Amino acid sequence: MMSKRIKQVRRSIEQRKKVRGIQTNGIAQQQMFSPFVQEEEKHGYSPIYDDSGSSSTMKSKVVSNFLLKAILSVLLFLSIAILWQINLPQLEEPKAWLTNALTEEFPFAKVNAWYQETFGSPLALLPGSDSAVESKDKQAMPVNGSVSESFQMNGTGIKITPEGKTAVTALKQGVVIFAGNDQKTKQTIIVQHPDDSQTTYGFLSNIDVHLYQHVSANQVIGQFNPSKENKSVYFSIEMDNQYIDPVQVIQVDDVE
Known part of the structure; x- marks a missing residue:
C-alpha cells in the first residue's frame, strides 16, 4: 500500500510538472505559481518564484516619494509667500x-x-x-x-x-x-x-x-x-x- 501511494504521488508530480511547463529533467520552460503548498510539494518539488516585478515596484515607490516631496516643497514655498503678503x-x-x-x-x-x-x-x-x-x-x-x-x-x-x-x-x-x-x-x-x-x-x-x-x-x-x-x-x-x-x-x- 505504501509503495502504491508513493507511485501515485510521483505520477501526480509528473502531471503537475507537465501542466506547469516544467520538464522532468528539471529545466524550467514556463512557471505557474500556486499560493498554497500542495501535498506532493512536501516530497521534493518547490515552485520557483520570479521577483523581477518587485524591483520595478520599489523604483516606482522611490519616484512617487520624490514627486510627493517636491510637490510638498512647492506648496510650502507658496504658503510662505502668501503668508508674507x-x-x-x-x-x-x-x-x-x-x-x-x-x-x-x-x-x-x-x-x-x-x-x-x-x-x-x-x-x-x-x-x-x-x-x-x-x-x-x-x-x-x-x-x-x-x-x-x-x-x-x-x-x-x-x-x-x-x-x-x-x-x-x-x-x-x-x-x-x-x-x-x-x-x-x-x-x-x-x-x-x-x-x-x-x-x-x-x-x-x-x-x-x-x-x-x-x-x-x-x-x-x-x-x-x-x-x-x-x-x-x-x-x-x-x-x-x-x-x-x-x-x-x-x-x-x-x-x-
Missing part, C-alpha cells in the same frame, strides 16, 4: 518665527559670497543680485555726520547726526534679512554679511531695499531726513551675538 495681527507671531528661522539659522550672505567667488557673479536667486557689484572702496559710516551718542552711552550701537537730508548706505556687501518697522529703532534695515556679522540701520525716513535683497558695499539702502522727533541715525555692528563699537572699526568724527 497678508497683513493680519494674528499672523505677526508666525511671521516673526519664520523670519527668525530664515535669518538666524541660514547664512544667506555667506552662501551668496561663496557662489560669487565660485561662479563669478552674485546668486541669481537673490533679488537685486544681478545689478549689485561689490565695491572695493574703504568702509565708511552709513551717513556723513558726527557721533551724537557713543557706543558706551548706547550699549549696542551709536547714533550719527547728519547736517541734513542724506542717503543711508550699507557698510559692506551682504543680504537684507530685515526691512521694516522695529519697536525700538522704527524704520530699520538689518544686513547680514559673509563674515557672519550683521549691521543695523535704524530711525530711517525711507527704506529702499526689500527682504533677501543682495546689496553691495556703499550701496544706498535708505534715506534719512532729520525731524523734531529724531535727528540721528542708529547704527550697530554685531558679531558672534556681541555688539562691536563701530568707532573702533571705522574712523568717524568725535562725539559732540
Whole structure:
C-alpha cells in the first residue's frame, strides 16, 4: 500500500510538472505559481518564484516619494509667500518665527559670497543680485555726520547726526534679512554679511531695499531726513551675538 501511494504521488508530480511547463529533467520552460503548498510539494518539488516585478515596484515607490516631496516643497514655498503678503495681527507671531528661522539659522550672505567667488557673479536667486557689484572702496559710516551718542552711552550701537537730508548706505556687501518697522529703532534695515556679522540701520525716513535683497558695499539702502522727533541715525555692528563699537572699526568724527 505504501509503495502504491508513493507511485501515485510521483505520477501526480509528473502531471503537475507537465501542466506547469516544467520538464522532468528539471529545466524550467514556463512557471505557474500556486499560493498554497500542495501535498506532493512536501516530497521534493518547490515552485520557483520570479521577483523581477518587485524591483520595478520599489523604483516606482522611490519616484512617487520624490514627486510627493517636491510637490510638498512647492506648496510650502507658496504658503510662505502668501503668508508674507497678508497683513493680519494674528499672523505677526508666525511671521516673526519664520523670519527668525530664515535669518538666524541660514547664512544667506555667506552662501551668496561663496557662489560669487565660485561662479563669478552674485546668486541669481537673490533679488537685486544681478545689478549689485561689490565695491572695493574703504568702509565708511552709513551717513556723513558726527557721533551724537557713543557706543558706551548706547550699549549696542551709536547714533550719527547728519547736517541734513542724506542717503543711508550699507557698510559692506551682504543680504537684507530685515526691512521694516522695529519697536525700538522704527524704520530699520538689518544686513547680514559673509563674515557672519550683521549691521543695523535704524530711525530711517525711507527704506529702499526689500527682504533677501543682495546689496553691495556703499550701496544706498535708505534715506534719512532729520525731524523734531529724531535727528540721528542708529547704527550697530554685531558679531558672534556681541555688539562691536563701530568707532573702533571705522574712523568717524568725535562725539559732540
